[in-house]
Amino acid sequence: MSIEVGSKLQGKVTGITNFGAFVELGEGVTGLVHISEVADNYVKDINEHLKVGDQVEVKVINVEKDGKIGLSIRKAKDNPPPQRPNSNHRPRRQEERRKPVENFEQKMARFLKDSEDRLSTLKRSTESKRGGRGAKRG
Template identity: 65%
Template structure:
């Protein structure tokens, strides 16, 4: 008997693995039902759904050149077609002058400088800052951050007296 893609056949489960079940088809050939094709819902353990010796209706999904046969139990089940989803309602348009201004997604904002507002403008010269000035500014910022963190952690511990040794 020739096995064709799309045909529905009755088979017998001959083996179960963690990734699927082997089903013996009429004519002596064997195909694999992958665990994702056993049921419509998620199957964590195939042993909860199938047992060796079960008779199942399968649909032939594919037949590879090397003789491997892909099967599906869930596609073999006749279910009524789901009704099409109704169209999504269109978003109501905003009246002019309310909410955010309408502009193209990638257009430039009129009141912001180019480059995201960071650093000097492209046509302006950058003031030269010495390494020592940069270092002193960094140290000042760093000390402020550390003192803020210390104050926050001490308040969470209940103050200076709550330290454990």
């Protein structure tokens, strides 16, 4: 039996660890399905998805020089990965449509005003904690 990257095979789960499951592919050949390759969603406990003795379809994702075989259950499924919407064609939100376009000078003026407001508020709160200016101490 020739094991090539990309081929789909049937196997039997022979062992489960906290990092994955060992799958026997036949003729004494065993590969590892890493926990991240078990399902499309996050797998906290592999025992919720697989048991020793389960028959599974796996896809060979890599074969190391030392004979280690990397397998995937989720890539063996025929359903294509979900398509992400193209970020260039997202619909604009209501507030984005109404907002007027500001030039650099307008943005800078708004920034300076906001900055001065924040500084004055900060000074007011700091002075009240110190007792204000010119407060006489007895």
